[in-house]
Amino acid sequence: MKKLKRIVMIGPVYPYKGGISHYTGLMYRALSKKYSVKMVSYKLQYPKFLFKKEQKDYSNKAFEIANTGYLINTADPFNCISVASRIKRMRPDLVIFQWWHPYFAPCYWIMEKVLGRNIKKMFLCHNVFPHERFLMDRFLSRLVLKQGDYFITQSRMDSEDLLTVKKDAKYIQTVHPTYNAFKMKDMSKEEAREILDIPVDERVMLFFGFVREYKGLKHIINALPEITKELPNAKLYIVGDFDGDKERYLELIKEKKVETNIRIFDGYIPDDEVEKFFAACDLVVLPYESATQSGIVQIAYGFRKPVIVTNVGGLPEVVEDGKTGYVVEAFNDKQLGEAVIRFFKEDKAAEFETNVIKEEYKYSWDRMVEVVETLISKEN
DSSP states (O other): OOOOOEEEEESOOTTBOSHHHHHHHHHHHHHHTTSEEEEEEEEESSOTTTOOSOOBOOSOGGGOOTTOEEEEETTOHHHHHHHHHHHHHHOOSEEEEEEOOGGGHHHHHHHHHHHOSSSEEEEEESOSSOSSOOTTHHHHHHHHHTTOSEEEESSHHHHHHHHHHOTTOOEEEOOOOOOOTTOSSOOOHHHHHHHHTOOTTOEEEEEESOBOGGGOHHHHHHHHHHHHHHOTTEEEEEEEOBOSOHHHHHHHHHHTTOGGGEEEEESOOOHHHHHHHHHHOSEEEEOOSSOSOOHHHHHHHHTTOOEEEESSTTHHHHSOBTTTEEEEOTTOHHHHHHHHHHHHHTTOHHHHHHHHHHTTTTTOHHHHHHHHHHHHHTTO
16 A cells, blocks of 8 residues: 555544544544544434434534534435545545444445545444344445455454454454543542532442443442442442433332432433543443443543453453453352452552553554554555
8 A cells, every 4th residue: 555645534523422423533633643634424324213312412622623524424325425436536545434333334335335446445343243233234244344455443352253254354453542532621539529419438430321231230230239238338320321221220229229329310411521420430330241342441541540341342451450440250240249349448549540540552542543554554
């Protein structure tokens, strides 16, 4: 491949909600320090019948990318042809697609065909296959990914999945960089707790993000009776939008008699309100039942907070057990509770924070640029 100069990035950016939108914006900025980068996003990301909730959040302009082209209508094949033709006329050396769900396969496949073989295509894989699998997901993922020239994966599981759809894939497996743009006010723990009316001596666990079955919220609720027996002032903060199943969790909370040890903030949390929850907490808990990786770990690291994760997907690859948090067995409520108790009883907060700081370059966006360059250079 000729020397890399011009890049086009395709994916969601501000004001679209979600971690992948934040990721795309931060990666754009890192690449723009060295290259001419054009950001192409969606004028329609998902049709309303597929995603009924509001898709945009204008609260945090820290993620805004100037001169973004909101051009792609993912549901309109003629639009996909038109936008790809426009990108082709820009004569980029590389087009980087954000890939996380086969819904985008028809649109991206059309764009690949229009761009042709001379323009190199890289896929940044957040998930090779979606969290919630469905009948056609492998076929659709293969349709698009087999046309790619380069790939970046962020977990061993995704690397293995990639090789099942493209055996000769040129890829690098790296770590998910840190989300640090949420730290807008550099809020102290004391300030955040005053805003949220949290006592200074409360031991705060945070479960953050969309509440979905695979994220295992029930496991930390199940573990709470044992945790609070040892730590009466421990409290779990559940912060995020419930996926239509809130009543089931409320019944479980009542059954376990832990109503006074849980506080719920139900609903989407705007970007400019994320900081107070992470600043206020002591520990982030992700008791996932399945995953490839999670951007919540990287938000936590951006606030230098330790994380408890389960041994699924790539989560054990980003949390060093006993150093930046704990790794426990999935579905093991007892082990999960013991890890929380150990963290507070052994007063691990300062030690783990120091270890998170030591890992900062490993999770930096400058390092992600190096990964892109290394991957491209393999063909030069």
